[in-house]
Amino acid sequence: MQISPTVPTPTTLPSTVWQARGRHADAAAADVLRASHLRRLKQDEVIDNFQELSERRVFEARWRVEDGVTVRARLALTDEEWVLTAEAERPWKTDWPSPVGMFWPLDADASWDEDRVAGLRPGGISRLPEDDQDTRRMFRSCVRESWAVHVVVHEAMTPDATGLRPLARLLPQGLAHRVVEHRAAPHQLRGVNWALKEFDVQVPRGGAVVLPPLPEGHTADEFTVRSVFLDGSEPTALIDAVSRYDALPKLLPDGSAEALTALREEWGLLTLEEELAKQRELVAMYTEALDAMTKSRDLYREAAERANEALAAYRDAGGAEPPAPPAAAPASPLQQLTRGLERFKRRG
Structure with missing residues (x-):
């Protein structure tokens, strides 16, 4: 069922x-x-x-x-x-x-x-x-x-x-x-x-x-x-x-x-098939969370590279004031993983 x-x-x-x-x-x-x-x-x-x-x-x-x-x-x-x-x-x-x-x-x-x-x-x-x-x-x-x-x-x-x-x-x-x-x-x-x-x-x-x-x-x-x-x-x-x-x-x-x-x-009397389905869903949630963490890491890397490039260009132009702060960074990899696991916990 x-x-x-x-x-x-x-x-x-x-x-x-x-x-x-x-x-x-x-x-x-x-x-x-x-x-x-x-x-x-x-x-x-x-x-x-x-x-x-x-x-x-x-x-x-x-x-x-x-x-x-x-x-x-x-x-x-x-x-x-x-x-x-x-x-x-x-x-x-x-x-x-x-x-x-x-x-x-x-x-x-x-x-x-x-x-x-x-x-x-x-x-x-x-x-x-x-x-x-x-x-x-x-x-x-x-x-x-x-x-x-x-x-x-x-x-x-x-x-x-x-x-x-x-x-x-x-x-x-x-x-x-x-x-x-x-x-x-x-x-x-x-x-x-x-x-x-x-x-x-x-x-x-x-x-x-x-x-x-x-x-x-x-x-x-x-x-x-x-x-x-x-x-x-x-x-x-x-x-x-x-x-x-x-x-x-x-x-x-x-x-x-x-x-x-x-x-x-709160149902707990699962059949073997239902238990396997639940474990597959858990694996899928882990995979989703890890994928989100990987994407978050890449976004951090790209944001850092852009910030360094902007800072270097600003210094080369002889600017006296620091540039405006960058847009808010995406959630950390740990936060991405935690949110994914919290979603699975609420669903299961």
């Missing part, structure tokens, strides 16, 4: 990038990544390779999806949170494996699997609070803080065991771990829509709606589903609405741009 650290950070999420952020409650989270999961995936050849930057609690992994497309991913841990950014060589497809599963074990009771908004779990069902004020506060946090796609589903009637299964399990792999499903009981419809009013969205009775933020030029109606049958059948209209929403260009949330920049500019 071509590494392009000089590409400017975008303001919207590029089509090649997949991002997620969550909370972990496990003090041994790094051990889970290091020993339990990444190593096993490498042994099973699910991923090509991984490495840990232990001083920064950063993990890098690379793998291939269809047609040999390479994916590079970086997961950074803090005391309670993790940020995962993956970038592919082509625009991301939702049926590709979720990058989450390349780092974390996908256990049903995983302690790492929690949205940044405490208490919400992607891929599961989150029951709305009974208190309408609590519901509104939670929605505010979802809209402002979460990187996940939030869907509110209203149960027209109390579903049976089949209807209580998460709808996320029916989503494409690349969406399943980025969607939080909020369930409203039959009697909560009025309170839920009161809480949603400030976001200019409403959930239909027995239907669903995707929470904002919405890109400019789009309305909530485009991502509203009139009926969701909670009978175990595939909710095609809801899957379509979520997929269309996820595919829209979205402004990068707080912290997202920094994570993307870190992936692109």
Whole structure:
């Protein structure tokens, strides 16, 4: 994969990038990544390779999806949170494996699997609070803080065991771990829509709606589903609405741009070919700097010869005043070499 650290950070999420952020409650989270999961995936050849930057609690992994497309991913841990950014060589497809599963074990009771908004779990069902004020506060946090796609589903009637299964399990792999499903009981419809009013969205009775933020030029109606049958059948209209929403260009949330920049500019898990390319670029930069130094030396020599000729001519003419100082000399050879190496350092 071509590494392009000089590409400017975008303001919207590029089509090649997949991002997620969550909370972990496990003090041994790094051990889970290091020993339990990444190593096993490498042994099973699910991923090509991984490495840990232990001083920064950063993990890098690379793998291939269809047609040999390479994916590079970086997961950074803090005391309670993790940020995962993956970038592919082509625009991301939702049926590709979720990058989450390349780092974390996908256990049903995983302690790492929690949205940044405490208490919400992607891929599961989150029951709305009974208190309408609590519901509104939670929605505010979802809209402002979460990187996940939030869907509110209203149960027209109390579903049976089949209807209580998460709808996320029916989503494409690349969406399943980025969607939080909020369930409203039959009697909560009025309170839920009161809480949603400030976001200019409403959930239909027995239907669903995707929470904002919405890109400019789009309305909530485009991502509203009139009926969701909670009978175990595939909710095609809801899957379509979520997929269309996820595919829209979205402004990068707080912290997202920094994570993307870190992936692109601090990536260290190079293949042999990439390492050789990097060394060739280094040699080219040295050659350029040495060539500049040689040209600088020649310029100094020419300038000195011209100055001596001018001084001799002036003395022969019997002039009493010294000539005007020559134009500023070019940078020294050492400066030329240093500048060349600094350019390579910034690029690599």
